[in-house]
Amino acid sequence: MAERIRAHDWTATALGAADAWPPSLRATISLILGCGFPMIALWGRDLIQVYNDDFRDLMGSKHPAGLGQPARACWPEIWHITAPIYERVWNGETFTFEDALYPLFRSGRLEDAWFTLTYSPLRDEAERIAGILVTLVESTARVLSDRALRESEARFRAELERQVQERTAELQASRDLLKATMDSSMDMIQVLKAVRDPAGEIVDFRWLLNNSTSASRYGDVGGQSLLERNPGVIQEGIFDTFKRVTETGQPATAERRYAHEQFDGWFFQCAVKLGDGVAITTKEISAWKAAQNEMLRLRDESANAALRESEERFRTLASLIPVLLWRSDESGQHNSLNEAWLTYTGQSLQQSQAGGWLEAIHPADRDAVSEAFRSGREQQRLIEVQQRIRRYDGQYRWFLVRQAPLLDTEGQVTQWIGAAMDIHDLHDLQERQTILVAELQHRTRNLLGVVRSIAHQTMAQTGPTERFREQFNDRLAALSRVQGLLSRSEQEPITLRTLIRTELDALGGGDFANRIHIAGPPVRLRKASVQTLALAVHELATNARKYGALTTEHGRLSVTWRADRDDQGGGNLLIEWIEEGISRPREEQSPTRRGYGRELIEQAMPYALNAKTHYELGETRLRCAIELPLGERFGQMSTA
Structure with missing residues (x-):
């Protein structure tokens, strides 16, 4: 043709x-x-x-x-x-x-x-x-043949339907657990799905889930448009934040004043990616902000007389506000706290003086908290940390803590005003959301296993070639390994070394450890680039194991990479895959060298990753060079 x-x-x-x-x-x-x-x-x-x-x-x-x-x-x-x-x-x-x-x-x-x-x-x-x-x-021949096997297919279909029903019930149970978790929170929790135009651009969001707390403020908004119901999200930058989280996968937290539609107050909001959309947790902090604003107003009252007059007002305000408040002298030592602090920690006023308040901080947080407060006092700036504070019964809860300086007319610090707001429920909810997302991803991989099983049985009936079966299973397994890396990427960033080692180990690379050399600097990969690069490495590794350097006793495989950085933080990454000691030309042994694997490297990678590739196969040596741009599209150098 x-x-x-x-x-x-x-x-x-x-x-x-x-x-x-x-x-x-x-x-x-x-x-x-x-x-x-x-x-x-x-x-x-x-x-x-x-x-x-x-x-x-x-x-x-x-x-x-x-x-x-x-x-x-x-x-x-x-x-x-x-x-x-x-x-x-x-x-x-x-x-x-x-x-x-x-x-x-x-x-x-x-x-x-x-x-x-x-x-x-x-x-x-x-x-x-x-x-x-x-x-x-x-599939004409198979379809006509299948008509004669309908009786046996009916048994097979019943078993398949049973498996699907079991998986469906498991997924429904996960959904019910997520809904129950959301409804148990006093914060507003919502799940929104992105609405995209024909070009793939996000132009709106629609409600998928709304917990009971949120429903009490919004009503029944399932399936409704976010922009039609709350157009103020554009003015306040919330819509752009949701888009960024959906497209990058990076969580976002923000403290905002929202005075649109039926709302008028301050809110602390956390957004995380969930599918093609976002899950949002929103906590109203209007009372806390009012207290904070009042404390900042007191900062402007720098005269000693004004400060003495405000002392009683501070005590009264501190006793009314349901957050932990304190006032410290210019050195950062406590000299007064509100009743909420003393009641919550169980400390006496005397115990909390001269750094004694640190005893109520979780041991794992003390060093970071001490450094944050020390640095803030030296620079005379607002201090903000998240830390765990021990309750009187020994339980630790998470708090958002802020401390601001009060200055006199000459700009000198006279006192520090601090406040701590309980955000423990928000932390717990975020952790539960992470666990549930991981669980859903795990179940998705299980469904891939069912698909593979169905493929085996279908191929046994229809009679595809053994080579098709082997390549199908190998590539499906490679995709499964990629999904495993991606599912852990929030806690364990994917590196180039990890990706290469994963593919080689899956093909028995440990048996040839003395003949495989892997070297290069730490490079973290962006999620969008992992799948294409992993499939390319899989094809190279498969052919090395079946037809190349790893099939002979004297064969050697070297995988190295180096990075050339530029002044703008970008640059190029060169990956070299070299096999020495090939017994005879691969073109005589491996059809895939002219097929999927080579096309993936020479055509798909330049298109998908803006890569430059060179593929050279000799009588006893193979060299494949892949040059990729560092930066937003592929990955970044890291010392981690």
């Missing part, structure tokens, strides 16, 4: 002369010609057909006229089926159909044919949809 495509008169089609084709179209044609499955690209609104050798065999008598022909003219008998699908793919959707029935006129008569196929959008250099990619496998 490659020769026929080059010889075809494309000027007679809507695509025009081949030498003027855009790079995206050229890359698409290169992809489908190198693939071992039937594939066809439908380019432009006329859906001009370009297909590979395997697809040509499915066309029957429609070839060779079908090359360069609009899809509607080539397949009029199924246009009523495909036209609605094409229209939705043009809007950015992807469809996969299994054993779909298509009545085709390809052998001189109309015949029923079944296919398992995927319709997905093709994008040009500007990320606009420029065509449709159709990948398919004809």
Whole structure:
């Protein structure tokens, strides 16, 4: 087909002369010609057909006229089926159909044919949809054969339905646990799902979950638009924060004054990514802010007489406000506390003097708290820390602590005013949310195991080749390992060394430790780059184990990387994969060297990661070099 495509008169089609084709179209044609499955690209609104050798065999008598022909003219008998699908793919959707029935006129008569196929959008250099990619496998023989096996399939289907019901019940239990946890909190907890335009840009959010505390303020808002219900979130920057959390996965906390719609007060808000959206915990802190503002107002009363007059007012205010308050002298030693502190800690006024208050701080927090207060006093600035304070019964709870200086007319510190607000429930909720998200990810991996089991049984019935089974399982296992790394990325950042070592160990790399050399500086990987890079390493490692340096006693594998930084914090990372002592050329042994693995390295990585790659295979040596840009798109150097 490659020769026929080059010889075809494309000027007679809507695509025009081949030498003027855009790079995206050229890359698409290169992809489908190198693939071992039937594939066809439908380019432009006329859906001009370009297909590979395997697809040509499915066309029957429609070839060779079908090359360069609009899809509607080539397949009029199924246009009523495909036209609605094409229209939705043009809007950015992807469809996969299994054993779909298509009545085709390809052998001189109309015949029923079944296919398992995927319709997905093709994008040009500007990320606009420029065509449709159709990948398919004809399953007519299997479908007809399956009709004779319906009795046994019924037993299989019953078992599958049982497994699905069990997994569904487990997921529902997780959802019920999450809902119960949310409803038990006195804070407002909400889960919002992102609403995206056809280009993928977040343009709104919609409510998915709302705990009882939030419902008491909002009412029933399930499925409603955030911007229609609370337009003030744009003015206050809250909408942009939610977008940033959804797109980056980085949590955000903020203290805000919100005076829009039915609200008018101060709120402490935490937002974390959950699926394609955010989970938000909001605590009203209006009373605490009022106390803080009053304390800051007292700071301006610098004269000694004014301070003495305010002493009684401070005591009265401190006894009324349900937060822990204190006043310290200029050296930071306590000289007065409100009743709430004494009641909560069980300390006496005398015990809390001269640094005695540190005894109520959790031992693991004392050094950091002492340093924060020391540094704040030296710089005469606002001090803010989160710490655990021991209650009178020995239990520790988390508090948000702030201490501000009071200055006289000459700018000298005369006193310090401090306040501590209980945020323990918010900490607990965040930890529970992390556990629940991890649990959901764990269950998702379990479902992948069920999918793999189903694939094994299906292949046993339909008879795919053993090579297909092996490669399918290997790549599915590689994806599962990537998901395992991503699920722990919040607590354990993914490094380049970890990714490479994980893939080699999975293939028995420990058995060849004395023949494998891995070296390079610490490099943390961004989540968006992990999957593509992991699949590339998996393909290299698989071929080294099956056909390359790790198949001979004298073979050696070296994986090294180095980084060249620039003044702007960016630069390039060069990864070199070198195999020495190959017994004979890989091209004679490994079809994958010309197939998926090599295409992934030489075509997919430059497109997905802006990489530069070089692949050189000799008689006894392989060198693969991958150069990647450091920065926001790929990763960053780290000394951790």
